Amino acid sequence: MQTNIIELICNSCSCSHTDAQEYLDAEIRNLRELQEVDDLREDDIEMACSNLGLDLDYQEYFINRLAGA
Template sequence: MQGNIINLICNSCSCDKTEAREYLDSELQYLHELQDANDLREDDIEAACSNLGLDLDYQEYFIQRLAGA
């Protein structure tokens, strides 16, 4: 699924795969920081999708990554 997300980010952000991975990693790092601070909210995951140009259907991807899956 990550490869698909990378391609979607490339298309929505007009960037290459390296930049798309950096954007995705940055959003995941931020969500992990919020989670560690016990300040993670559902709208933070929605914002990550929006920031990357992803449909909200991809929230599950972020939830799984935060859960360590």
């Protein structure tokens, strides 16, 4: 799924694979920081999807990443 999500970000943001990976890493880092201070909300995960141009179906991807899966 990682490669697929990078492709989707590339297409939605019109960016390179490297940039897409950096954008994805930044969103995950932001969500982890919110999780660490116990301030993570469902809206934050929805916003991460929106920021990357992903459908809300990808919320599960972020939830799994935050859970360590």
